[in-house]
Amino acid sequence: MTRHFAAEDTLFSAEDPVTVIGTLVKGSVKTYKLLPDGRQQVVGFLFPGDFIGSAIFRTNRCFAEALSPVEVCVFPHASLQRLMSEIPALEHQMLKLAHDDLDLAQEWMLLLGRKTAQERVATFLCLLFEKAKKRGHCGAPIDLPMNRSEIADYLGLTIETVSRQLSKLKSAGVISINGSHAIELRKADQLAELAAGGD
Amino acid sequence: MTRHFAAEDTLFSAEDPVTVIGTLVKGSVKTYKLLPDGRQQVVGFLFPGDFIGSAIFRTNRCFAEALSPVEVCVFPHASLQRLMSEIPALEHQMLKLAHDDLDLAQEWMLLLGRKTAQERVATFLCLLFEKAKKRGHCGAPIDLPMNRSEIADYLGLTIETVSRQLSKLKSAGVISINGSHAIELRKADQLAELAAGGD
DNA sequence: CGAGCGATTGAACGCTCTCAAAGTGAGTGG
DNA sequence: CCACTCACTTTGAGAGCGTTCAATCGCTCG
Numbered sequence: 249m250t251r252h253f254a255a256e257d258t259l260f261s262a263e264d265p266v267t268v269i270g271t272l273v274k275g276s277v278k279t280y281k282l283l284p285d286g287r288q289q290v291v292g293f294l295f296p297g298d299f300i301g302s303a304i305f306r307t308n309r310c311f312a313e314a315l316s317p318v319e320v321c322v323f324p325h326a327s328l329q330r331l332m333s334e335i336p337a338l339e340h341q342m343l344k345l346a347h348d349d350l351d352l353a354q355e356w357m358l359l360l361g362r363k364t365a366q367e368r369v370a371t372f373l374c375l376l377f378e379k380a381k382k383r384g385h386c387g388a389p390i391d392l393p394m395n396r397s398e399i400a401d402y403l404g405l406t407i408e409t410v411s412r413q414l415s416k417l418k419s420a421g422v423i424s425i426n427g428s429h430a431i432e433l434r435k436a437d438q439l440a441e442l443a444a445g446g447d
Numbered sequence: 448m449t450r451h452f453a454a455e456d457t458l459f460s461a462e463d464p465v466t467v468i469g470t471l472v473k474g475s476v477k478t479y480k481l482l483p484d485g486r487q488q489v490v491g492f493l494f495p496g497d498f499i500g501s502a503i504f505r506t507n508r509c510f511a512e513a514l515s516p517v518e519v520c521v522f523p524h525a526s527l528q529r530l531m532s533e534i535p536a537l538e539h540q541m542l543k544l545a546h547d548d549l550d551l552a553q554e555w556m557l558l559l560g561r562k563t564a565q566e567r568v569a570t571f572l573c574l575l576f577e578k579a580k581k582r583g584h585c586g587a588p589i590d591l592p593m594n595r596s597e598i599a600d601y602l603g604l605t606i607e608t609v610s611r612q613l614s615k616l617k618s619a620g621v622i623s624i625n626g627s628h629a630i631e632l633r634k635a636d637q638l639a640e641l642a643a644g645g646d
Numbered sequence: 647c648g649a650g651c652g653a654t655t656g657a658a659c660g661c662t663c664t665c666a667a668a669g670t671g672a673g674t675g676g
Numbered sequence: 677c678c679a680c681t682c683a684c685t686t687t688g689a690g691a692g693c694g695t696t697c698a699a700t701c702g703c704t705c706g
Contacts, residue, residue: 281557283644289557304546310553336535343538346545347503353552354509358480358488360559361603365662396685404560406663411686427671428685445482564694595653608694610654626703627653 251320259312259320260301266308266325269301275318276393279310280401290402291353293394295379299345303328315393360404363445368403369413370442373423377433389424389432396428417442450519458499458511458519465507465524468500474517475592478509479600489601490552492593494578498544502527514592559603562644567602568612569641572622576632588623588631595627616641 250273253259259277260268277294291310294300300312300320323331332339359368380390392399396407403410417423422439424432433439449472452458458476459467476493490509493499499511499519522530531538558567579589591598595606602609616622621638623631632638 281553283557283561285644287561287644289553289560291553291556302546304543305550309550332539333535336532336538339535339538339542340531343542343545344503346542346549347501350545350549350552351504351508353549353556354480354488354490356556357490357552357559358482360556361488361600362482362486401560407685408664408687409662412662415686445484445486605695606653607655607696611694614654 249322249324251322253314253318253320255314255316255318257314257318259314259318260308261311262308264308266301266305268312268320268322269303269325269328270299270320270322272296272298272300273319273321275314275316277312277314277318278394278398278402279312281310288401289404290398291356292349293402295383297383299342303332303342315398365403365405365409366413366416366442367445368405369399369410369417370439372399372403373417373431373433374439374443376431377436377439389426389430392429392431448521448523450521452513452517452519454513454515454517456513456517458513458517459507460510461507463507465500465504467511467519467521468502468524468527469498469519469521471495471497471499472518472520474513474515476511476513476517477593477597477601478511480509487600488603489597490555491548492601494582496582498541502531502541514597564602564604564608565612565615565641566644567604568598568609568616569638571598571602572616572630572632573638573642575630576635576638586632588625588629591628591630 251268253275255275260266262281272294274296276296277300278290279292279294279300280288280290282288293315294312302308303325332342359371363371376390376392394402396410400407400410414423414425417439418425420438422433422435422442424434426432450467452474454474459465461480471493473495475495476499477489478491478493478499479487479489481487492514493511501507502524531541558570562570575589575591593601595609599606599609613622613624616638617624619637621632621634621641623633625631
């Protein structure tokens with residue numbers, strides 16, 4: 249069963265019962281956590297092919313919002329539970345996904361806890377270019393479905409700092425920017441070096 | 448099979464083949480990631496009863512170091528693989544653990560990306576007191592197996608900032624400190640409020 | 647009792663945030 | 677087609693939180 253969401257729609261909220269589990273088919277999604285006063289931390293950006301939702305928890309642990317018109321191939325919660333208990337390979341696959349997510353989250357803890365603003369932005373761009381490469385993009389500018397505010401909330405920075413760092417990378421010739429939602433990689437080596445941090 | 452490690456021993460390193468998977472029986476462990484220049488981010492503290500190591504990856508994604516003399520009940524990698532494929536319930540349990548870890552990691556991303564120094568220290572103490580409570584501790588001062596440097600590397604701060612915030616909480620009467628490795632909770636409500644952030 | 651390491655405290659600096667203003671681009675209506 | 681609007685982005689200047697550097701304290705161990 250496929251479900252559709254408009255841009256800026258909320259797919260699900262923390263604390264609510266799990267209703268959306270499945271594979272993202274079209275569009276992109278941000279998942280995030282909130283503090284009582286509204287401060288936001290994006291914990292992940294999802295793209296077509298990515299799995300969304302938890303087949304383990306009864307209630308969601310974070311919020312999910314569509315960044316663009318989204319299409320999700322949804323599994324009914326009950327039938328997924330049954331499938332998982334019947335097909336060990338499926339559960340194994342889920343375990344693999346969970347471990348990949350955990351490793352990425354911990355890599356991001358390193359970024360949020362110990363990297364400078366420049367390193368964070370460089371790391372973020374590296375990740376995006378890498379993901380784009382895996383989906384067949386080659387050379388051409390890639391599309392940023394999220395705005396500066398959402399990038400900032402992913403990197404633990406402010407929009408101004410993100411903007412400044414992007415400008416810096418642009419004037420250094422590492423990337424080129426077209427209209428704030430399209431970025432092209434110019435010097436991959438240099439970007440990777442900045443992302444890893446001075447050594 | 449049980450393996451023993453002395454304090455400050457490295458249980459395993461990132462990139463190395465997985466050799467240690469099992470349950471922590473005695474002592475405590477920190478897991479962490481490193482940047483090329485030595486900056487460190489602690490991604491978890493493990494206590495008796497906690498599962499350690501990844502049954503999925505062939506190589507470790509982080510480092511693990513003993514904070515005190517440690518005893519681990521280790522499963523041989525091959526036999527664990529076999530057990531997991533034979534006993535679906537075991538794999539399900541691992542999946543549950545992975546999801547719990549993932550949620551904690553994302554909660555920590557929120558802490559590292561968006562919380563102030565005071566909120567970070569308060570959240571950390573809340574977590575410790577909560578864990579201690581689950582293991583039967585009641586009221587009495589709890590032991591901090593890690594030093595200030597390791598707390599700082601968990602919270603994305605410096606030792607000086609951690610020390611200052613602890614002193615602040617102490618003089619506010621929220622906690623009391625005995626010799627830098629024993630902390631007692633005095634005002635749980637107030638600590639929880641500080642941890643959540645102003646609202 | 648002295649050495650040495652970790653923790654605490656103090657003072658000044660700096661990176662990022664905050665506040666503010668100007669620039670840009672997409673969408674709308676005349 | 678152009679002027680207008682509005683939201684988002686960029687850029688600038690100043691402030692603040694946490695860091696850095698430095699000195700003192702306190703505990704443990706020889």
